[in-house]
Amino acid sequence: MSLSTKYDPTSIEDKWYKYWMDNKFFASKPDKNKEPYTIVIPPPNVTGQLHMGHMLNNTIQDVLIRRARMQGKEACWVPGTDHASIATEAKVVNLLKEKGIKKGDISREEFMEHAWEWKEKYGGIILQQLKKLGASCDWDRERFTMEEDLSAAVIEVFNDLHEKGYIYRGIRMVNWDPEGKTALADDEVIFKEVNSKLYYIKYLIEDSDHHLVIATTRPETIMADAAICINPNDDRFKHIKGKKAIIPLINRSIPIIEDDYVDMEFGTGCLKVTPAHDINDYEIGIRHNLPSIDIINDDGTLNDKAEILVGDDRFVARKKIAKLLKEADQLEKEEDYTSNVGHSERTNAVIEPKLSMQWFVKMEELVKPAYENVMNDTIQLIPPKFKNTYKHWMENVRDWCISRQLWWGQRIPAYYLSNGEYVVGKTPEEALEKAKMKLNNNAITLADLRQDEDVLDTWFSSWLWPISVFNGFKDPENEDFNYYYPTNDLVTGPDILFFWVARMAMAGYEFTGKKPFNNVYLTGIVRDTQGRKMSKQLGNSPDPLDLIKTHGADGVRSGLLLSSAAGNDLLFDVKLCEQGWNFGNKLWNAFRLIKGWEVKEIDTPVVSVKANAWFEARFEEALLEIENHFSKFRISDALMTVYKLIWDDFCSQYLELIKPPYGEAIDKESYEASIIFLEDLLKVLHPFMPFLTEEIWHQIKERDTKDALIITHYPIHKKFDGNLVKDAEVAFELITQIRNIRASKGISPKQGLKLFIKTDNEAIYQEYISFINKMANLDELQFTTDKIENAISFFIKSDECFVPMEGSIDVEKEKEELQKELDYISGFLKSVKKKLSNDKFVNSAPEKVVQIEKQKKADAEAKIKTLEASLKSLS
RNA sequence: GGGGAUAUAGCUCAGUUGGUUUAGAGCACCUGCCUUACAAGCAGGGGGUCGUAGGUUCGAAUCCUACUAUCCCCACCA
Numbered sequence: 001m002s003l004s005t006k007y008d009p010t011s012i013e014d015k016w017y018k019y020w021m022d023n024k025f026f027a028s029k030p031d032k033n034k035e036p037y038t039i040v041i042p043p044p045n046v047t048g049q050l051h052m053g054h055m056l057n058n059t060i061q062d063v064l065i066r067r068a069r070m071q072g073k074e075a076c077w078v079p080g081t082d083h084a085s086i087a088t089e090a091k092v093v094n095l096l097k098e099k100g101i102k103k104g105d106i107s108r109e110e111f112m113e114h115a116w117e118w119k120e121k122y123g124g125i126i127l128q129q130l131k132k133l134g135a136s137c138d139w140d141r142e143r144f145t146m147e148e149d150l151s152a153a154v155i156e157v158f159n160d161l162h163e164k165g166y167i168y169r170g171i172r173m174v175n176w177d178p179e180g181k182t183a184l185a186d187d188e189v190i191f192k193e194v195n196s197k198l199y200y201i202k203y204l205i206e207d208s209d210h211h212l213v214i215a216t217t218r219p220e221t222i223m224a225d226a227a228i229c230i231n232p233n234d235d236r237f238k239h240i241k242g243k244k245a246i247i248p249l250i251n252r253s254i255p256i257i258e259d260d261y262v263d264m265e266f267g268t269g270c271l272k273v274t275p276a277h278d279i280n281d282y283e284i285g286i287r288h289n290l291p292s293i294d295i296i297n298d299d300g301t302l303n304d305k306a307e308i309l310v311g312d313d314r315f316v317a318r319k320k321i322a323k324l325l326k327e328a329d330q331l332e333k334e335e336d337y338t339s340n341v342g343h344s345e346r347t348n349a350v351i352e353p354k355l356s357m358q359w360f361v362k363m364e365e366l367v368k369p370a371y372e373n374v375m376n377d378t379i380q381l382i383p384p385k386f387k388n389t390y391k392h393w394m395e396n397v398r399d400w401c402i403s404r405q406l407w408w409g410q411r412i413p414a415y416y417l418s419n420g421e422y423v424v425g426k427t428p429e430e431a432l433e434k435a436k437m438k439l440n441n442n443a444i445t446l447a448d449l450r451q452d453e454d455v456l457d458t459w460f461s462s463w464l465w466p467i468s469v470f471n472g473f474k475d476p477e478n479e480d481f482n483y484y485y486p487t488n489d490l491v492t493g494p495d496i497l498f499f500w501v502a503r504m505a506m507a508g509y510e511f512t513g514k515k516p517f518n519n520v521y522l523t524g525i526v527r528d529t530q531g532r533k534m535s536k537q538l539g540n541s542p543d544p545l546d547l548i549k550t551h552g553a554d555g556v557r558s559g560l561l562l563s564s565a566a567g568n569d570l571l572f573d574v575k576l577c578e579q580g581w582n583f584g585n586k587l588w589n590a591f592r593l594i595k596g597w598e599v600k601e602i603d604t605p606v607v608s609v610k611a612n613a614w615f616e617a618r619f620e621e622a623l624l625e626i627e628n629h630f631s632k633f634r635i636s637d638a639l640m641t642v643y644k645l646i647w648d649d650f651c652s653q654y655l656e657l658i659k660p661p662y663g664e665a666i667d668k669e670s671y672e673a674s675i676i677f678l679e680d681l682l683k684v685l686h687p688f689m690p691f692l693t694e695e696i697w698h699q700i701k702e703r704d705t706k707d708a709l710i711i712t713h714y715p716i717h718k719k720f721d722g723n724l725v726k727d728a729e730v731a732f733e734l735i736t737q738i739r740n741i742r743a744s745k746g747i748s749p750k751q752g753l754k755l756f757i758k759t760d761n762e763a764i765y766q767e768y769i770s771f772i773n774k775m776a777n778l779d780e781l782q783f784t785t786d787k788i789e790n791a792i793s794f795f796i797k798s799d800e801c802f803v804p805m806e807g808s809i810d811v812e813k814e815k816e817e818l819q820k821e822l823d824y825i826s827g828f829l830k831s832v833k834k835k836l837s838n839d840k841f842v843n844s845a846p847e848k849v850v851q852i853e854k855q856k857k858a859d860a861e862a863k864i865k866t867l868e869a870s871l872k873s874l875s
Numbered sequence: 876g877g878g879g880a881u882a883u884a885g886c887u888c889a890g891u892u893g894g895u896u897u898a899g900a901g902c903a904c905c906u907g908c909c910u911u912a913c914a915a916g917c918a919g920g921g922g923g924u925c926g927u928a929g930g931u932u933c934g935a936a937u938c939c940u941a942c943u944a945u946c947c948c949c950a951c952c953a
Contacts, residue, residue, distance in 0.1 A: 005913060191951085198953085216953060229953095263876090263952075271953055280952080340951075389879050389948070396878090396949090495948075529886085531946080562901075563887065569946075571887065579902070582915050593912035637889075640901070655912080662911045736919080743907065743919040750910085828897060835894095840933035849894050849934090856896060 003595065003699075007588035009552025009581070013691045017131060020694075025069075025710050026136045028076035030483035037068035037075045038487040040466050041137065042500070043145060045084035046123035047091050050544045052526040052534055052560075052572055053493060054126070055133060059557045060523060060635055061491045062135050066687040067630070068488075069136070070714035076484055077136060078469045080143035081123055085409040085458045090345070092118050092408065104181075108407050115408045119146075132545060134553045134690045136710070143469045145461040146410065153473035154410045154461045155426050157511065162424045166362045172401055173279045176354035178300030178314075179347040183405035189342040189351055198337040199322060200268065202330045203228060206244040206253055212237075213332050215267030217339060218277070219325065220317040223250055223306045226281075226290035227273040232258040234269055248330040249321070250307045257288050279353050292355060300352060314352070359403040359412060359454070363506075367397050370505035373515060379505060380519045382633045386494060393498050400503075402457045409455030416450045423449075463503035466490075466516040473511070487517045494522040521633050524569040526560075531571060547577055554689035555581035561639045561688060583643060584692045587685070590651050591696045593659075594674050600665040607770035608670040611657035614728050615677055618649050620720035626684060627717065639688050646681055653732065657774060675700060680715050730796060731768035737794045738776040741803055745792070752779035756788045758866075759799035793870055795821075798862050800870070815874050822867045829860040 020026060030036070039061050044054060061077060069075035092115045093103050103111060127142065143150060161167045174183040199219045202211040212228060228245045230237045237256075244253045261284055262271045275285030276294040285292060295306035300314050308324075309317045325331035342351035371394040373379050374387060381387055403412060415431040416422045423438055425431030428446055435449060436442050467473060470481040486508070492501065501520055508516030526534055534541035547556045551574075558580035563570045604612075622645040629638035654677070658670045679700065686693040686709050697709035742749060755778050757765055762783050765772070769781055788802035792814065795801070835841050835853055842850055 003912095006915080007913095214953085218953085261953095267953060274953095278953080279950095339953090385880070392878055393949080498948085525947080527946095568881085568888080573887080573902090575902075576887090578915075582913095585915060586913065589913035589916085591912085596912070632891085634889095637900095640889095643901080651913085652917085659912090740919055746907080748910095749908090749918080824897080831897065835934075838933055841894095842933080844933050845894065852895050860896085 003588075003592050005589065005592070007581075007585045007692065009554060009584070009691060010549065012695045013132075013134070013548075013553055016691050016694045017134065020136065020708070020710055021139070023705065023708065025708060026077070026138050027140055028074055028138050030479050031074045034072065034074040036484050036488075037065070037073040038078070038484040039065055039076070039489055039491070040078045040469055040487055041080060042490070042492045042496075043080045043082040043143075043462065043465060044126045045087050046081045046119055046126070046144075047084055047087040048126045050126055050129035050133075052541055052544060053523075054130070055544045055547075055556065056526055056560045056570070057491055057493065057523050058130055058133060058135050059560055060521065061489075062133070062557075062690075063561070063635055063687040064489055064491070066136055066690060066710065067714065069710065070683065070686065070712060072713060074483075076138055076141070078141045078143065079127055079130070079135070079137035079139060080141075080465075080469060081127065081145070082458060082462055083119070083144065083146035083409065085404055085406050085455060088115065088119070089406050089408040111407050129545060132548050132553060133557065136690070141469070145458070145465070149471060149474055150461060150464070150468045151410050152426075153464050153468040154456060155413050156473055157464060157507075158413055158456070158460075159424055159426050160511075161361060166366065167402075167424075168360055168362065169357055170360050170399075171355055172358045172360075173282050173353050174356050174358070174405070175342060175344075176298070176352045176356075177344040177347055177349050178296075178298065178352050179349035180344060181298050183354070183356065184344060184351065190345050191340040192343055193338055194341040195336065195338050196341070197322075198267065198335040199325075200332040200335070201248060201272075201325060202332055203245040203248065203272075205240055205256075206246055208243075210240075212240065212245060212256075212270050213268045214270045214272050215335075216272055217337065218274075218318070219321045220302070220309075220314050221274045221277045221295065222247055222272065222321070223252075223302075223308065224274045224276050224293040224295040225252075225254055225272045226275050226285055226293060227254050227288065228256045229259050229262050229271045229273050229284060230256065230269065231260065231262040231264045234262075234264050236269060248328060249324055257284075257290075259284050259287065276355055277353055282353075282355065294355065296352060296354070300349075315350075358401050359414075359452075361400040361402055363397045363399055366506040366510055367394050369509035370394070370502060373509070374505065379515050379517065382519060382521045386497060386522055389494075390497060390502065394502065400457075402460050403452075403454040404457055405453070406455050409458065410461060412452040412454050412456060414452040416452070417444075418448060422452075459499050459503060462500055463507045464511070466504060467507065467512055476512075485512070485516070486514050489519045489521055490517040491521045491523060493525060495525070497522065519633070526572050527569055529571050529573050531569075534572070542572075542574065547574070551577035551581045552584065552691070554584050554692045558583060558639060558643075558688055561636055562643075563636070580689075583647065584689060586647055586651060587681075587692065588696070590646070590655060591678065591699070593655060594671070594678060595699070597660070597671060598665040599668055599671045602665065602667045604667040604669045605770075607774050608658045608667060610768065610770055611654055612670060612673040614657075614724055615649065615654040615673075617720040617722070617724040618654075618728075619645070619677065619680060619715075620718055621722065621725050622649070623684065623715055623717050642681075642685050642688065646685065650677065650681060653775075657771060682709060683712060683715055686710065727764050727767055728771065730764055731771045732775075734765075734772055734796055734801065735775045737796070737801065738772075738778075738803065741792055741794070745805070749777055752777055754778070754780045754782070754804050756782050756784040756791070756802040756804070757796075757799055758784050758787070758801070761799070787870065787873055789873070793818075795863065795866075798859050798866075800866050811874050815871060818867055818871050818874070822864065822871070825860055825863055825867070829857065829864065832856045832860060 041061065042057065065075050065077040095118060096103060096114060158167065175186065175189050177184050196217050198215050198217055200213050200215050201219060201222065202213055204211045214228065225247050240256055241258065243256050245256055246253055261280060262269065273281045273284050273290060275282045275290055276292040277296065293305055295302055296314060297303045302309050302312055302314065302317050304310050309320055312320065322331060343349065344351060374381060374390055381390065413426065414422045414424050415435065417435055417439060421438065423431050423434040425434055428449065431449060432446055435444060466485065466487050470485050471478055472481040472485060504516045508514060528534055528540040532540060551559065555577045559577035562579065563572065563576050622641055625641050626638050629641060658674060660666045682693040682697050690710065694709045738753065738755065759765065772778060772781060788804055791802035791804040793800055793802050832853055836857060
């Protein structure tokens with residue numbers, strides 16, 4: 001059989017994914033004899049296209065789930081998508097616009113039909129893309145946050161919280177889009193730098209000739225002023241405290257109040273307070289019990305409460321007011337000013353802060369267990385630095401505004417009655433019963449109830465995700481829920497630590513009495529090589545599917561993992577994917593080498609016997625290291641350990657050691673050992689590079705359909721001889737030194753060399769003499785008690801080694817190198833001596849540390865002695 | 876403005892409760908090799924005093940303080 005020297009991922013990846021799917025290797029069902037291992041996917045938005053963040057995040061999840069599966073756990077990774085109210089509604093509105101349909105012209109029902117149609121058509125794209133990455137989700141368990149059962153859970157939770165008194169209605173300032181005539185979520189508001197003017201307006205102080213000057217960017221709102229505010233510590237305004245001021249043009253009297261909010265440095269140090277049209281002013285208004293005078297209509301024109309300029313648009317009014325003030329000599333000056341102004345993402349209209357009635361969840365009680373159990377590590381955040389961030393947020397949590405003025409989402413199950421009161425029910429029918437009781441009127445019908453127009457915040461469904469995907473609300477006693485919940489690990493970005501993770505913790509404790517997950521692994525944010533966040537606008541995000549096409553899913557997966565420590569942002573470089581591919585190719589070629597060997601039942605060479613024993617121990621050592629990395633969620637380090645194990649230990653050392661001379665056959669024992677080692681390596685690599693490893697697994701030999709690497713048992717750690725590995729290090733170092741001599745002296749690897757070692761510990765070299773002979777191509781290795789003349793020398797620890805040179809050696813160059821080493825070791829000795837001559841050190845440092853220093857001193861002195869002798873013999 | 880971090884080799888990062896050489900890895904770089912698995916490879920090599928300034932300590936990359944720079948989250952300037 002001839003195999004290509006270049007590994008081609010495209011030809012095998014689809015094949016193996018199909019094979020895994022066809023054999024249902026991803027599927028999971030409760031099995032009492034096995035330990036469950038569960039991950040729920042952070043559901044991507046149905047509007048989403050796979051981006052680098054998803055790639056990273058899902059690669060990590062897949063590594064964890066594949067490893068757990070191979071460890072014999074009942075691994076279950078639940079996939080799904082999020083309905084994403086705002087983003088999806090915007091997409092649908094745009095699509096309709098292209099068709100010439102305005103949202104305002106169709107009914108809610110019609111809109112929802114279009115929206116569902118859109119969801120059915122595009123909503124699954126992102127999950128299809130995940131399959132290309134190799135994600136081994138249990139696709140039979142796919143859920144959607146707005147599907148029937150999950151929506152029912154949302155409604156049930158709303159009812160439950162309402163009954164507990166955690167849900168209330170309240171006034172809140174929303175971002176109003178006067179053009180779209182709708183409220184916008186914060187993330188739909190785009191702040192832009194705008195050139196505007198700062199108007200300095202004179203307000204007369206009541207019963208005096210003096211006036212105050214107030215700087216504002218919005219003179220058209222003076223008619224809505226409820227107070228003038230100064231900083232209580234501002235001595236400049238001592239004389240007007242407690243007095244009143246007169247609003248120009250309309251001559252209404254307002255109080256002068258004091259509040260810390262006012263920045264004495266800004267403008268004139270006086271602030272006009274307009275509670276109805278500014279969020280900060282609104283809060284000041286609450287603190288000081290001020291009225292909210294709303295002078296702006298939904299369409300941005302002034303209403304009759306403004307008294308003047310009624311009907312004018314706010315921007316027209318701004319200009320007119322400025323003119324009127326100037327004419328009345330109440331405008332001191334105008335200044336050019338740039339400020340950040342919020343614009344609607346959809347219509348680009350300038351946002352008008354507007355008061356409106358919204359639904360809230362009281363957070364005080366919900367937060368408690370979610371807070372405590374993260375602080376005491378019952379739920380572990382990885383890396384732990386996020387505990388600080390979490391703590392701060394939880395301690396300052398504000399009530400959660402859960403209503404959104406949208407159509408796409410779960411409609412709030414509150415129903416208004418004719419008298420203005422409302423009832424909450426799981427169904428309209430249930431609401432009707434409550435309404436009848438409330439009104440004490442059995443005659444009313446469903447037609448008398450008017451359901452709230454708003455839908456719930458998307459997070460109000462996603463916070464239930466770990467529970468609702470297992471139908472924990474529908475049937476808390478069901479087998480799946482009992483078996484899989486609480487889930488094990490959650491992998492997500494730190495940007496949604498509060499929006500999502502914290503709220504899931506709250507929901508978990510509130511509705512199940514249990515935590516929703518044990519560990520939360522917070523990945524970093526994927527940035528470009530210049531450290532910029534990847535974004536559509538910058539166009540600096542590579543298309544993940546293109547990357548997979550060019551570098552293979554395995555290459556991209558390992559590329560991402562190689563660059564990411566948990567919680568640290570990672571600067572993504574395509575080169576890492578190349579490195580990932582290179583690594584795959586290296587393994588592929590190692591496999592080709594083994595596969596190509598002719599095997600004979602001949603005696604196993606001494607070097608191979610030793611090499612087999614050595615690699616077995618080395619593998620165990622690395623496996624231990626890998627386990628350790630995994631236990632700390634150091635995925636990147638775990639992969640690097642596998643990488644070095646395969647590339648350095650297996651390929652560069654082991655295979656070179658057992659490789660038969662050109663044209664000769666390999667002994668059966670070593671061949672079989674190499675196959676076993678290769679299989680073990682495939683197992684530990686599989687979670688990272690599933691496709692290539694599965695391919696090689698099946699090429700090693702004919703296998704039964706059910707004998708798939710994906711479900712093969714992960715190696716279990718065995719005891720091993722650590723000295724075997726440690727002593728071999730000495731041999732490998734010696735080999736490197738001899739190769740170094742060859743390189744620096746231009747001696748061909750084919751030319752045999754002699755080596756003399758001056759040592760007290762012959763055994764350690766004797767042990768690995770076969771390694772040294774083969775890898776360094778020695779003709780002869782001898783031990784000596786004397787210096788060897790006309791030789792190049794080097795040190796292994798404090799043992800001096802000599803390689804005799806034919807002809808004369810460059811004495812000056814040798815001297816130079818010896819001197820260099822002598823200088824270094826002398827400097828080192830000096831620092832050690834300094835430590836040891838310090839009584840305080842000797843007295844207060846632990847005995848062990850002092851012993852180590854003494855040993856260092858002895859070694860250094862011995863080495864200096866031989867170095868000096870060598871120098872002397874050269875001169 | 877409030878909060879949270881980070882700063883170690885050209886780049887990306889390790890360095891686990893302060894003490895095993897005068898700090899490690901991967902990549903990049905330099906030199907030599909088309910050596911019979913792999914030139915997307917092999918062998919060898921150079922490179923940092925750990926952001927700056929103080930402090931604690933017998934001992935600091937590691938702990939403390941200040942400063943500087945960068946990043947993230949939240950709130951957004953009349």
